[in-house]
Amino acid sequence: MATKQKTVFFCKECGTESAKWLGQCPSCRAWDSMVEEPVAAKKAKAPISEAGRSVRRAMPEKLSEVQIHNDSRIVTGVDEFDRVLGGGIVDASLVLVGGDPGIGKSTLLLQVCRILADKGVSVLYISGEESVQQIKLRADRLGDFGRDMLLMSETSLDNIEEIVIEKKPDVVVIDSIQTMYREDISASPGSVSQVRETTGSLLRLAKGQGVTIFIVGHVTKEGVVAGPRVLEHMVDTVLYFEGDNSSDYRVLRAVKNRFGSTNEVGVFEMCSDGLHEVRNPSEYMLAGTPVGEPGSVITATVEGTRPILLEIQALCCQTSFNLPRRTSVGIDFNRINLLMAVMEKRMGLKLSFCDAYVNVAGGMKVNEPALDLPIVLALLSSYTNKPLPEKTFCFGEIGLTGEVRGVSQAEQRVSEAEQLGYEYCILPKVNAKIIKSKSIKLIGVSHVNELSRLLK
C-alpha cells in the first residue's frame, strides 16, 4: 500500500507552520491564509546558519578583540538606489526586492545591472519568468549595454547553483523567487516551503561564494503563492518598490537593512525608456497643484533624511446614508477617523453627518504624525469651503485633546519649502519658537481651535 504523503499547513503571509488547518494565523492574524503543503524533505531542513559553520566551528571572541572590516561596497552611481542600500551594494549580501507585479522590479534591476556591467562588475541575470529574448527586448528599451552581462532563463536552483559556482559572477539577480524550485522538495514553485528553502540555498550561495544576490519577490494578495514577507528574516536587506499603478511615480523603500538605515527612500519615475531618478521629489509631487482651492493643503513630510513637500486633498460633503463614508488614499484610514473625532469634539463641527475623502496627491504613501495638522486643515478647509492663503504650507502632530504637538526635523521641512518659494508656515508653537527663517513667516499654533481663523 502506498504510504500517505505527510502534509503540513503554512501561512502564506508570514510562513507560520501548523499541523492542522486554522482559519486565522496565530502569529500574523491573517484570515484564511493557511495552505496545505507536503512536508519538506529532511535534508532541506538544514539550518541556515550552516553557511558560516561549514568551514570551521565558530568560537566566542572577546568584544574588545573583534576586528572591524569596512564593508566593501560597489557604488552604482544611481544615487536613489545607493542611498536606500545605505551607500552602495555590499559584497556577499542577499537583498530582497519586493513589490506588486508590474511595478518595475525587473526594470530597476536590469538598469542597475547595466550600470554595474559598465563598471566592469560581472553580472548574471537569471529570469524564471521571461525568456532571454524577452529580457533582450526590455534591455533594448533601456538603452545601450556597453559591456556584456550574462543572461539565463532558468528555474531550477540546483542548476543555478552549479552555474554560479562555475562562472563566479560578482552580482546575481534572481527574478523571481516564486518561480524557483529545488528538486528535493515536492511542493510546487511559489509555495511557502519552496520559497523558503530556495532562499536558504541562495543565502548559503551568497555567503559561501561571496556573491551579492538580488532576489525579486512579488507581493501577492491572493492565490497560493508565498509573499516576500516569508523571507524577510532570512535576507540582509529588504527593499520594497511601491507606487500607484495610475501614476508613474515609484518609491524604493528599505524595510530592513543590516548595512544601513531603514528610513531612506529613493524616488523614481517610470518613463518609456525605463526608470529615471527623481532628484527633487517636492517639485515633482507639487506639479499641477490647484491654487486657492478649498480642501487642498501643502505639507512637508520627512522620509529618512529627506524632506518632501506633498499635497493633501480632502473632500467633505453631506452624507446620504446613515453611516458616513470615509476613505483615504496614501494615509492610514484609522488616523483620519481619529482626527475627525478630535475635530468633532474639540472644534464643535458636525462631521458625523459628512462623508470624507482624504488623498495624498501623486500616489505617495505616508505614515507620519506630522501629517495630522495638514489633514485637519484640509478637512476644515473643505468643510467650510474656505481655502488656505496662497504659498502656505503646514505640519504638526495633533493629540486627542486637540493640542498641536511639536514634530522632529522641523527646520529641514521649513528650509525645503523656503527653496520652493513658500511664504507662510503653520506649525506647532513649540517648533515655531526655535526655528529661525528669513523668508518664511512662521505661524505657531498650540490647539486645533485656533485653526478656523487661519482660513481666508
Ligand code: TYD
Ligand atoms: P516590470 O519591471 O516588468 O515589473 P515587475 O518586474 O515588477 O513585474 O515593469 C513592467 C511595467 O513597466 C510594464 O507595465 C511596462 C512598464 N515599462 C515602462 O513603462 N517603461 C520601460 O522602459 C519598461 C522596460 C517598462
Ligand code: MG
Ligand atoms: Mg518582473
